[in-house]
Amino acid sequence: MLLSLEQVTRLYGIVIGVNDVTLTLPEGAHGILGPNGAGKSTLLNLITGQLRPSKGKLTVLGHSPRDPALLRRLGYLPGSEGMYADVSAIEWVTYLTQLQGFRASDARQRACRAMERVQLADVQDRKISTFSRGMRQRTRLAQAIAHEPELLILDEAFSGLDPIARHTMTTLLQQWIAEGRSLLIASHVLHEIESLTRSFLLISGGRLLASGSTEEISRLLTSVPATVELTLNEPRKLAAQLVASGLIDSVRVEADRLHATTGSGRELAQFLAEQSVNGALEIFEVRSSDDSLQDVFHSLMKLHRGIA
Amino acid sequence: MPIHSTGYRPWKETRVAPWRRWLAITTTGVQRAWKSLWLKRLLLAALFPLVFFSIPIFFFEQSGRDPQSWTMFERAMRGMTRGTPMASILDGVPSDPTPEQFQTVRHSVWSFLLLTMLRNTQAFLMVILVGIVAPPLISQDLRTRAYLIYFSRPIDRWEYILGKFGVVAFFLLLISTGPALLLYLVGLLLSPSLSVFWMTWDLPLRILVASACLIIPTTLGALAISSMTLESRYAAFSWFAIWLMGHVAYSSLTAIPTFQAQSRREVYQPGWELLTSPYQILGAVQSYVFGFQQSNQWVWPAILLLLAITVGSLILLFRRVAAPMRA
Amino acid sequence: MSQADQVMEFQKVAKTFGKVRALQDITATIPAGVTGLLGPNGAGKSTLIKIVLGLLRASSGRVNVLGVDASVQGKLVRQQVGFMPEDDCYVPSLTGVESVQFAARLNSLPRLEGLRRAHEILDFCGAGQERYRTVETYSTGMRQKLKFAQALVHDPPLLILDEPTAGLDPDERDAMLSRIRILARDHGKSVLLCTHILPDVQSVSSHVVILAAGRVVLSQSLEELSRPVSPAMTVRIAGPVAAWTESLERQGLTFRPLQPEGWEIAGDTHAMQRRIWAAARESQCVIRSMTPARNSMEMIFLEAVQAATGGAQHADS
Numbered sequence: 001m002l003l004s005l006e007q008v009t010r011l012y013g014i015v016i017g018v019n020d021v022t023l024t025l026p027e028g029a030h031g032i033l034g035p036n037g038a039g040k041s042t043l044l045n046l047i048t049g050q051l052r053p054s055k056g057k058l059t060v061l062g063h064s065p066r067d068p069a070l071l072r073r074l075g076y077l078p079g080s081e082g083m084y085a086d087v088s089a090i091e092w093v094t095y096l097t098q099l100q101g102f103r104a105s106d107a108r109q110r111a112c113r114a115m116e117r118v119q120l121a122d123v124q125d126r127k128i129s130t131f132s133r134g135m136r137q138r139t140r141l142a143q144a145i146a147h148e149p150e151l152l153i154l155d156e157a158f159s160g161l162d163p164i165a166r167h168t169m170t171t172l173l174q175q176w177i178a179e180g181r182s183l184l185i186a187s188h189v190l191h192e193i194e195s196l197t198r199s200f201l202l203i204s205g206g207r208l209l210a211s212g213s214t215e216e217i218s219r220l221l222t223s224v225p226a227t228v229e230l231t232l233n234e235p236r237k238l239a240a241q242l243v244a245s246g247l248i249d250s251v252r253v254e255a256d257r258l259h260a261t262t263g264s265g266r267e268l269a270q271f272l273a274e275q276s277v278n279g280a281l282e283i284f285e286v287r288s289s290d291d292s293l294q295d296v297f298h299s300l301m302k303l304h305r306g307i308a
Numbered sequence: 309m310p311i312h313s314t315g316y317r318p319w320k321e322t323r324v325a326p327w328r329r330w331l332a333i334t335t336t337g338v339q340r341a342w343k344s345l346w347l348k349r350l351l352l353a354a355l356f357p358l359v360f361f362s363i364p365i366f367f368f369e370q371s372g373r374d375p376q377s378w379t380m381f382e383r384a385m386r387g388m389t390r391g392t393p394m395a396s397i398l399d400g401v402p403s404d405p406t407p408e409q410f411q412t413v414r415h416s417v418w419s420f421l422l423l424t425m426l427r428n429t430q431a432f433l434m435v436i437l438v439g440i441v442a443p444p445l446i447s448q449d450l451r452t453r454a455y456l457i458y459f460s461r462p463i464d465r466w467e468y469i470l471g472k473f474g475v476v477a478f479f480l481l482l483i484s485t486g487p488a489l490l491l492y493l494v495g496l497l498l499s500p501s502l503s504v505f506w507m508t509w510d511l512p513l514r515i516l517v518a519s520a521c522l523i524i525p526t527t528l529g530a531l532a533i534s535s536m537t538l539e540s541r542y543a544a545f546s547w548f549a550i551w552l553m554g555h556v557a558y559s560s561l562t563a564i565p566t567f568q569a570q571s572r573r574e575v576y577q578p579g580w581e582l583l584t585s586p587y588q589i590l591g592a593v594q595s596y597v598f599g600f601q602q603s604n605q606w607v608w609p610a611i612l613l614l615l616a617i618t619v620g621s622l623i624l625l626f627r628r629v630a631a632p633m634r635a
Numbered sequence: 636m637s638q639a640d641q642v643m644e645f646q647k648v649a650k651t652f653g654k655v656r657a658l659q660d661i662t663a664t665i666p667a668g669v670t671g672l673l674g675p676n677g678a679g680k681s682t683l684i685k686i687v688l689g690l691l692r693a694s695s696g697r698v699n700v701l702g703v704d705a706s707v708q709g710k711l712v713r714q715q716v717g718f719m720p721e722d723d724c725y726v727p728s729l730t731g732v733e734s735v736q737f738a739a740r741l742n743s744l745p746r747l748e749g750l751r752r753a754h755e756i757l758d759f760c761g762a763g764q765e766r767y768r769t770v771e772t773y774s775t776g777m778r779q780k781l782k783f784a785q786a787l788v789h790d791p792p793l794l795i796l797d798e799p800t801a802g803l804d805p806d807e808r809d810a811m812l813s814r815i816r817i818l819a820r821d822h823g824k825s826v827l828l829c830t831h832i833l834p835d836v837q838s839v840s841s842h843v844v845i846l847a848a849g850r851v852v853l854s855q856s857l858e859e860l861s862r863p864v865s866p867a868m869t870v871r872i873a874g875p876v877a878a879w880t881e882s883l884e885r886q887g888l889t890f891r892p893l894q895p896e897g898w899e900i901a902g903d904t905h906a907m908q909r910r911i912w913a914a915a916r917e918s919q920c921v922i923r924s925m926t927p928a929r930n931s932m933e934m935i936f937l938e939a940v941q942a943a944t945g946g947a948q949h950a951d952s
């Protein structure tokens with residue numbers, strides 16, 4: 001069990017941070033998704049023990065977040081720029097690893113290994129002030145993984161990075177996940193997380209709206225139908241069939257495209273497969289909204305605001 | 309037609325003349341500065357000297373008709389001018405002056421009163437006013453990176469500086485030139501006939517020149533200080549510190565000589581010492597404009613110093629205002 | 636490309652700061668419409684923008700913006716261009732609508748007209764009653780909208796937007812991109828979109844320019860760029876994966892898995908679709924989406940930059 005929260009609430013004076021969050025997460029990679037000010041950073045601060053919940057309990061890897069033994073098993077990477085001394089990267093990472101409780105020589109070894117993993121080994125002796133933004137971010141990643149934690153926590157780790165740096169970061173994180181370690185990444189940019197994991201926590205206004213994969217979530221959104229867009233040879237014929245079949249709520253035909261809304265996505269897909277195989281139809285393209293995290297989030301927000 | 313004004317609409321109407329762009333900066337700045345309560349109190353306080361100095365003028369004009377007023381006036385004047393180089397202003401004027409003598413004295417008396425008002429009371433208020441209005445003008449723009457908004461538009465640096473200058477100059481005109489011109493008007497109205505104007509027509513011009521000497525170097529200097537820092541309170545602090553230190557320097561340097569002169573019943577004429585205090589520099593130049601201190605050789609260095617401050621501030625401003633964008 | 640179709644033309648533009656060569660040799664034509672300007676940090680984008688706006692003079696070469704030489708008539712260029720900076724910037728102590736009015740007045744709009752127009756633009760940008768609050772109280776999203784409104788208020792034919800969707804929520808990001816699309820499509824404006832967010836470029840641009848190491852390494856229409864060398868389909872399924880791959884093989888299809896999920900099946904849709912559907916039915920899988928494969932913007936960018944810098948950029952970024 002990676003994470004367990006039970007009715008956790010955190011308030012800053014009258015301002016809400018997180019509001020009655022209950023969830024359990026298994027090991028693996030998870031994305032925390034939400035607009036700015038939604039409570040992602042608050043949640044991460046609660047997990048790393050920097051904040052105490054106003055109400056509720058939480059455990060991380062079976063420990064209370066304020067347990068010092070836990071800190072060894074966590075790695076934390078904030079996205080915002082920190083204050084950098086005029087030291088070389090390897091010195092900085094070594095120093096911070098020592099703060100974790102390792103002996104100096106041990107810390108140095110681990111730091112070097114970490115710098116290798118983030119592909120900065122050849123420049124590790126340069127001063128951090130000469131690094132580009134992407135390199136600084138990777139240095140911080142090295143510092144976060146040097147003590148070989150089980151869980152890596154990232155808060156807006158991609159902000160301000162250009163596409164190349166972003167790609168490098170993504171590759172490194174994919175490697176991390178492939179090693180079987182756990183990852184929690186918070187962001188407001190959907191596609192950054194989509195490349196790393198399919199398990200999401202959707203947060204807004206401090207409340208946990210939904211968790212799971214896009215499929216799971218949209219399946220539960222029965223009151224919000226999914227939209228399907230098909231490109232095929234005879235849209236009108238299919239439209240008539242779909243209406244007759246009762247699988248769809250509404251249909252619209254446009255040139256060679258058919259747009260339909262449905263509450264039974266799976267059955268519809270099977271119906272389409274049958275029709276296609278029987279030679280009756282030629283369906284060239286399929287797009288569905290429950291496939292898109294963007295659309296799922298959008299539908300959730302509508303529901304959340306009471307818009308049917 | 310059912311749909312009228314939806315979404316984005318183009319804009320194709322006439323623009324204003326380009327030279328009015330800097331005015332936008334001034335009006336916006338004035339509106340912002342106007343919100344300050346202390347500023348409004350200061351503007352009100354600037355009117356009191358007007359009332360105060362109207363009184364000697366009243367007595368002066370009255371004394372043309374009533375000898376008793378003359379005595380009161382003379383006593384007031386001697387009190388005001390004691391210990392200053394202008395104490396001799398009423399020497400040689402008998403207690404019962406003829407109309408011709410009266411005319412000649414009028415010019416000097418009015419000059420003196422105008423100068424005193426501008427130099428002493430209004431200058432003091434000016435220092436405070438500039439310290440309230442000027443420091444945030446450029447430093448805040450640097451802090452909030454407003455230069456990105458200004459200079460990505462068809463605005464030159466001189467337009468920006470002129471706009472900011474206008475904000476401070478507006479208020480300074482309100483507290484210095486305005487009351488001074490009003491005082492002159494009061495004199496005109498209190499005098500026996502308006503033909504007095506033909507004898508004193510140079511006074512409004514001197515007021516304007518003295519105001520210019522007062523306003524231009526100080527405003528540019530204050531704006532230059534404001535452009536040096538991102539924190540307006542450092543700029544304000546520096547501004548007041550300069551005046552205070554100058555005053556302290558001048559006072560310490562002239563304390564002993566003044567005391568010695570007083571014990572000899574003379575008036576001490578400051579020499580190079582007046583260059584240490586901005587207040588005294590301005591005072592000397594203004595006195596010169598009003599026709600006093602013609603013989604003081606240190607007036608010219610003072611004028612040069614003011615020019616140097618003006619030019620130096622302009623250079624500094626040009627370099628600082630758009631620096632981050634042009635890097 | 637005829638004169639009317641291009642909004643910017645760079646001819647051998649170079650810029651050196653002391654010993655640093657920020658721009659080496661920029662030669663490109665930016666067509667009308669929405670153009671995405673991409674490049675790694677330090678490639679010279681901000682220097683280029685300053686030269687376009689006439690704030691910096693190029694060390695050599697010429698820049699024509701809307702038919703005007705930027706180094707000679709910088710002011711005229713700035714009159715015709717609406718610039719939205721990336722950095723957080725605002726004129727202090729003004730309310731939202733006053734800020735936009737002020738920006739309008741700096742572009743020579745009359746005072747009252749500027750105010751009226753400010754309200755109009757803020758409506759278009761989706762700003763409500765917050766326009767009457769001072770900018771210091773604004774959230775990131777509102778500040779971005781405000782910067783956008785300021786760039787748009789004087790109805791410029793060319794917009795230069797630097798990271799317009801940075802810090803925006805998914806909904807607001809969509810709205811911003813949609814506004815850009817509307818301005819380009821319905822009002823004939825040209826937009827130069829400078830961003831690191833590749834999906835944005837894919838979503839609104841018709842042309843892409845990539846800068847790397849002070850040079851233009853790529854300048855092509857998005858349509859041409861996205862077309863894959865050999866046609867393929869991207870398919871996402873739900874169901875037993877092993878059975879799916881077996882069925883695909885049985886149908887004689889060439890395929891490979893994608894990260895983090897999905898499958899790329901080589902071949903043309905029209906010829907293959909029946910076989911893909913058959914494979915799905917056979918393996919009891921459900922096809923969630925099936926779309927023609929597009930070259931990923933990310934790969935295009937990486938390849939272009941690495942080709943230009945010989946891989947050196949990669950380690951250094």
